[in-house]
Each structure stands twice: as C-alpha cells, then as structure tokens.
Amino acid sequence: MKISIIGTGYVGLVSAVGLAELGHQVWAVNRTPEKIAKLQQGELIFFEPGLDKLLRKNLKNKRLYFTTDFAAAVNNSDFVFICVGTPPKADGSADLSAVKVVAGQIAQAARKNLIVINKSTVPVGTGRLVEKILKSNGHKFEVVSCPEFLREGRAVYDFLNPDRIVVGATKQAVGRKVMSLFAKLKTHKLVTARETAELIKYAANAFLATKISFINEIANVCEKVGANVEQVAQGIGLDKRINPYFLKAGIGYGGSCFPKDVKALKQIAGSMGYDFKLLKAVIEVNNGQRQNFINKIKKELVSLAYKNIAVLGLAFKDNTDDIRESAAIDIVRALEKAGATIKTYDPEAMATAKRVLSRKTVFCDSAYAAAAKADALVIATEWPAFAGLNWAKVKQLMKGKIIFDGKNLLDQAKVEKLGFKYFSVGK
C-alpha cells in the first residue's frame, strides 16, 4: 500500500520505518530540509535503539522516502498518517494546533480520495474535527483513529510486536481496511468506533500512570512502617489479576506521554462535567514523589550550599535521549536552586539536556567523572549501565559516601558493604 506519514518524531519515524518494514511504500514528511537530508542519508535525528538499522535497510529497499513536499507525498498515497505532537496547554488540555494545521494542509493539497489516520494522541472528537477541516476539499475522506502504544527506548520492538492494534472508524469496512495495513503482525486486533479508539489510548496511559502512583504511595507507607516496597511489589505482582509490570517505585513517571495524557483525560472528563477524582490524586502523588526525594536529599545533607552532587541520568527513562517532563531535570534544577553544584552524566541525553539546563550545570564524559570529588551521588535515570559501574571505584573517587537512588536501581547490600550510606525509595 502507499502511505504518507506526517511528522517524523518518535511516533512518526518509527511508524514510517515500521510500515516500510511491513512491505508498504512510505513517504515520510518533515518541514525541516536539514532533518530530511539526514534521514535520506540513513541518519537518525534522535536516539532510538535499533531504528537506524531498519531505516537504512528500507531506504536501500526503496520502500521508504523522506521529503518536505507535503502535496507530492499525500497525492502519491492512499493512506495518510498524522503523527504530529499534541503537547499540553496550560489548562492540561491537548494542544491540537499541529493536528489542525496538518488537516488544513491535507485539505489544500489532496487531489484524490484518502484515508486519513490519526496516530497522534488526541481527545475524543478530534476525528470529527479533522473531518470538518477536510470538508473544504471536494474529495472523499475517511478519518480513522489508530492510536500508538509504543514505548520510547523499545519503540521498534513495540511497533513490530504490539500487544494489540486498535483502529477506530465510523465505518467497519474502513476500519478493516486500515487494519489490513498491519496484516503481517500477529496480535490482537480491535476495530472499534472512532471515539472508543481515541479514548482507549488515554485510558491505557492513565491506567499505567495510576499503577505507578499507587506503588509510589505504597513505597511512602513502606518507609513509615519499615517494609520493603520491592518485596511488596513482588508479592502483589505475582497475582495474575495485578501482574508485575509498572510496579516500580521511584521518583514518579515523566516523559512526553504519561504526564500530558493523564492531565488531558482529567481535563476531557472535566469539560463534560465529570470530576475524575482518581486522576487528580495520580497527578498529585506523582508531583509529590519528586519533591519527597529532593526533601530526602536536603534533609540528609542539611545544607546544599557549596555541596558537589553527582547526578547520574537526565533522560526520563533509560534507552532514550528524551528529557521531556524528566524527573531528573527537575531534580538537577532544585538542587542547583538550593546552592549545590551539579556534575552530571547521561549516556544519550546530554545534548537534549544542555538545551534546557543552566550554564552552571557541569556535563561530564562519564559517570566516574561526574562522581569525582562529589559529596553525594544521585541516580535519576534507570540506565542499566549505572548498576554495572565499578562502585568500589566510585567510592574512591567521591569525597562523600552518600547515594540517593531515585530509581531503586542498585543492589543495596552490595553498596552498603562498600561503605556507602544508601537512600532509596520505599525501602
């Protein structure tokens, strides 16, 4: 099939490469010529493991093309995927301006009938809105919702091995046609009404965020009663009705999706006169989790003025360079505000973090360089490489001997045996 993808961010580029891998002819559109030039050369414009290999393979196979020419791409296609960002507005609702711009561009450029598929995460009713914008063009359009569930850092695997594919359409036949694009993927396939598909995406992210806030609340109780949250999580996670995933206590969720999607769902419900109390608590707990951790550091170090603190990790999670809504960034800022000097290292997110952190922040070439002469060390991203550091060497390099592990990443017994004073979450 012939497909256009509008937007080449985490979702757009992975979808373009993934759909080409499934055998389709794909034109991916970005407005920036420099980015298109890089992609045409087989170079990634952000870090995502395994994506470069498949990108180059499908460029070589001539199944994947990159262009700034919106009209040419769209008129060469039967399906157009909208994969642009939908960031939060000040009131928590999703900013649909990029989606509307793209719908307007399709309305202007299309010279044929098309199926337009929304892969961006959008509020219920956006399909109808896009349909309305497209009406000004005389051709026939079907507007379908096909939410994306990939995880950054594992995006290629997730796209090609999804737990399920959801397609929401106003006509079953159109839904099935869009589903046929994924015929090669053997998984659960759900064709629903368009509004249902739009809501499934928000409900999925809100549920996962709720699990995280729940285990963080349990962690806070654990600290008060002397229990161990990891063992509690294991103990409840072995129950098949609960399952062990997303029960990791820490400094709360971040990233480009959970925070904005939870806020957006709360706002969508509110705009329809429904007070989604549970989500209010989920957000409050998540914000509190970062603050609790910062307070723990401040309490132990008494004063942060003139203290050197090593912060390992800046990305919102491991295996990505994405720092959107990253707890690590908030922690660096809060510690600097309290007078500490921060030396930091992240395997992939240094360039993105440099754009948002202050000039005072010292970016180091390695975790060891960040640890040198530090009074305390903070783990803020769960990069497995941090667990594998030579902690005896870290101890030698540091001035102090305190570790604050915001991700419960390290083996407590091991680091304590080395003489570290170890603080984690819920233990």
Ligand SMILES: NC(=O)c1ccc[n+]([C@@H]2O[C@H](COP(=O)([O-])OP(=O)(O)OC[C@H]3O[C@@H](n4cnc5c(N)ncnc54)[C@H](O)[C@@H]3O)[C@@H](O)[C@H]2O)c1
């Ligand atoms: N990142 C994730 O893990 C993830 C997972 C599932 C769903 N989503 C959803 O998918 C959507 C995209 O997320 P993302 O992380 O890929 O965002 P992103 O910020 O990485 O990428 C957005 C892309 O849209 C492009 N764009 C914006 N306006 C455009 C226009 N008018 N014409 C052409 N391109 C335009 C940008 O240049 C960029 O390439 C969001 O709604 C997000 O909530 C994201």
